[in-house]
Amino acid sequence: MKKITFLCLITVFIISCKKEATSDTSKETAVIPFAELLDNYYEEGLQLNPLSATMAGDNRYNDQFPDILSPAYKTNLKEYYESYKSQLSNYPDATLTDTEKLSKAILQWDCDVNLEGLTYKKDLMPIDQMWSPHLMFGQLASGVSAQPFNTVADYKNWQTRVDQYLVWLSSAEKNMRQGIKEGYVLPKSLIQKVIPQMEALAKPDVSSNLFYTPVTNFPESISEEDQKAITEAYTAMIQYKIIPAYKKMADFLKNEYMEAGRESSGYGDLPDGSDYYNFxxxxxxxxxxxxxxxxxxxxxxxxxxxxxxxxxxxxxxxxxxxxxxxxxxxxxxxxxxxxxxxxxxxxxxxxxxxxxxxxxxxxxxxxxxxxxxxxxxxxxxxxxxxxxxxxxxxxxxxxxxxxxxxxxxxxxxxxxxxxxxxxxxxxxxxxxxxxxxxxxxxxxxxxxxxxxxxxxxxxxxxxxxxxxxxxxxxxxxxxxxxxxxxxxxxxxxxxxxxxxxxxxxxxxxxxxxxxxxxxxxxxxxxxxxxxxxxxxxxxxIGQLKIRELRAKATEALGDQFDIREFHKEVLETGCIPLALLEDKINTWIASKK
Structure with a gap:
């Protein structure tokens, strides 16, 4: 992999949800200023996805890890996207600035694509060797990633988050068992790669466990008394929670899931795999x-x-x-x-x-x-x-x-x-x-x-x-x-x-x-x-589009083309769908002529 951020992973985990019957769950909401709507979308999104907040340096939800596989979570997520999609109709383009129009188009696309993603059953294969939450959680556990370990409260927040993560790990096994019944299972070659990842954290030596790392690097601001208490709490957490949970998952993967694993490689062999691939x-x-x-x-x-x-x-x-x-x-x-x-x-x-x-x-x-x-x-x-x-x-x-x-x-x-x-x-x-x-x-x-x-x-x-x-x-x-x-x-x-x-x-x-x-x-x-x-x-696909737009601007503007200005135009509006980027560059070219 040459790149994928945690934030992208979190989005992928969100879209990997079970097919549910559609219903009209849009919330009746009074019309509010458009900027407030966008802020609300962000704030509610953080509550649904607290790891996004942690990765962004927002520490309000550092003690939370929702079970994104639970029916209740998926219902809340569906209602979230449906509500904001519905509210967008309250803001005609004629009343918005150019920046607001672009934000509206992005929000519309975001709601639509995530609602479509919620109709598939990819969450019956919630663990793999490269992308799933157990890998991201391991990075946080190292104590040198986004999860802070600067205060006593930080250490307690992590303990609470670990408890919730272990609920997700249990739900993952439940979903994988259901996946076996419905024909949604990983290829055997991928299962073989996940097993050692689980076994590495199931070894009995507490002090060498990745989750022990934060207590080997206490900041000086934490007193010796607190350090001793935290160390004892983390030792118990690893010995009685982490190691048993990872051993249980490793045993399941080796003894049951491997036998059910696919010999085929592609999604075309899954029940709705072709439709999912198009999505x-x-x-x-x-x-x-x-x-x-x-x-x-x-x-x-x-x-x-x-x-x-x-x-x-x-x-x-x-x-x-x-x-x-x-x-x-x-x-x-x-x-x-x-x-x-x-x-x-x-x-x-x-x-x-x-x-x-x-x-x-x-x-x-x-x-x-x-x-x-x-x-x-x-x-x-x-x-x-x-x-x-x-x-x-x-x-x-x-x-x-x-x-x-x-x-x-x-x-x-x-x-x-x-x-x-x-x-x-x-x-x-x-x-x-x-x-x-x-x-x-x-x-x-x-x-x-x-x-x-x-x-x-x-x-x-x-x-x-x-x-x-x-x-x-x-x-x-x-x-x-x-x-x-x-x-x-x-x-x-x-x-x-x-x-x-x-x-x-x-x-x-x-x-x-x-x-x-x-x-x-x-x-x-x-x-x-x-x-x-x-x-x-x-x-x-993205590289070729940006190259195409640079060539188009170079030809259209001739001596007026400035590579520094072109790069500014591409970068300043942040991550957007390619069609919206093309519209933006076309507008810029027209304004320069």
Whole structure:
């Protein structure tokens, strides 16, 4: 995975809900100022999704973790979206400013797509190896993520949240049992990856448990007496709650769920899997494209990028075909120069120093939120990809680029420059931080995540490396092409797996033929697409749209085109569906003529 934020994950968990009979549950609400309506939508959303608040640095709900699988929760969520969708009719466009019109269009889309998502049964497969809440909760448990551990109250809040999380974990098992009965189960290859994640937290040694970490890093402001009491409470919590719960889940997965697991790879074999996949395309790409259109586009992009790769192969003087060059790049020890994780982190920081003098030439709008590079936590790095976690809304918690380093001696650096541009600067860190810092945006738009825009922007920024002083090494330029190829093959294999009956093995083989990622990395990626259909399509679809809009503006404006102004136009309104972004850029072009 090259990126997905917690906020996106939370949205995915929300849409993964059981099909229910529709009913008119809209609330009768007096007409209020439009800005107040938007604020209410945000505030009620935080109450429904307290992890969103925690991730945004809002600590009011740090003791809460709702059981998003319960019927009561799903009823409340449905009523929430129906109510706000109904209220939008009270605000004619003629009465709104341009910014308010855009907010109205976004809110309409958000309500519609989430209500549609609530009609599917994806929550009968609530746990997987890459996306589900147990992984996010593990990050919070580490004590160095968004959940604060600065006061005695913070430590107590976490204990309360853990109790509620364990209710969700129990509901997850219940849903998975129901999923077995109804034919909604994970492929066996994915179940095999989840079992070790559960077993790691079921080991009897309390002091080595991830949930024990916060009591090994007390702030000085907490007294010794309180530290002792908290340590005793956390020890009991882990010994009598955490370890038994994770052992129960691990045993269920090994002894019952594995036997029921699917041999097939795609959603096409689930009862309503084809319909769900069509929805997933809409949700993640924010377009009306069909699976066949995306598959053909992917094949075209793969062919184009292969041509560019051939040029690099010739430049470095490699004698052999492109597939042999992929193998050479994968195994070239000169591209594995480091022996410690610290060296790898330092290399990313060196890239940051290189691009700093050049950023002003491309961006007039830059964030104030601080930024850090960190190694991915050990408990999840074997199955994790590099990712960006946003800073807090108030800027007190930095944006963090996490990179997994299971073995520093075999870490291949050939694509690290494009990776840094994508995950960090000017990719996700710029896009997300600028959205959060924009005082003109209503709160609900500061934490929205539309993958086609967010991931499309990040992939687009990879092409800016030469302008920012990177890609002076042909292998790093090949790495950029490799990263783009990685997103192009996703269009082919994601649609292949879920609509054309491709097996896991066929998809892996296709990737090995067309990109230089390691077989282990490709395997992890294919299993990611199996677990979350459609998400992987968003990167290339979004990138191509932003490229198209830049080319259109360049041609239309000629000497009047300013790249700094174009980037400002794309970034300033935050994460929006692609159709709304296109409308915005078209309006900007017209205003400049």
């Amino acid at each position: 997933a395309i809409k949700y993640f790409t924010t377009t009306t494209m069909s699976a066949d259109e995306i598959h053909k586009l992917g094949l075209s992009e793969v062919a184009r990028i292969r041509t560019e790769m051939e040029k690099i192969k010739e430049q470095v003087g490699f004698d052999g075909d492109l597939k042999a060059f992929f193998d050479f790049v994968r195994t070239n020890k000169e591209l594995m120069p480091f022996s410690t994780p610290e060296e790898i982190i330092a290399n990313f920081n060196k890239m940051h120093a290189t691009i700093k003098p050049k950023v002003d030439e491309l961006f007039s709008l830059q964030p104030k939120t601080p930024f850090e590079v960190r190694r991915t936590e050990a408990f999840r790095e074997n199955s994790a990809s590099a990712e960006y976690n946003p800073g807090s809304l108030d800027g007190t918690r930095p944006g963090i680029f996490y990179t997994p380093i299971p073995d520093a001696s075999t870490y291949n650096v050939y694509s690290d420059e494009s990776l840094f541009l994508h995950e960090a600067i000017p990719g996700h860190h710029f896009q997300i931080s600028l959205t959060q810092e924009n005082t003109e945006l209503p709160k609900f738009r500061k934490t929205l995540w539309y993958s086609a825009y967010g991931e499309g922007w990040a992939l687009y920024t990879e092409s800016l490396g030469s302008e920012l002083g990177l890609y002076t090494d042909p292998y790093q330029l090949f790495g950029m092409l490799g990263a783009e190829m990685h997103r192009a093959v996703r269009l082919v294999v994601d649609t292949g797996i879920h609509t054309k009956g491709w097996s896991r093995e066929k998809a892996i083989a296709y990737c090995l033929d067309n990109e230089a990622e390691s077989e282990a990395g490709i395997t992890s990626e294919i299993e990611r697409y199996m677990a979350m259909p459609g998400q992987a399509l968003s990167y290339k």
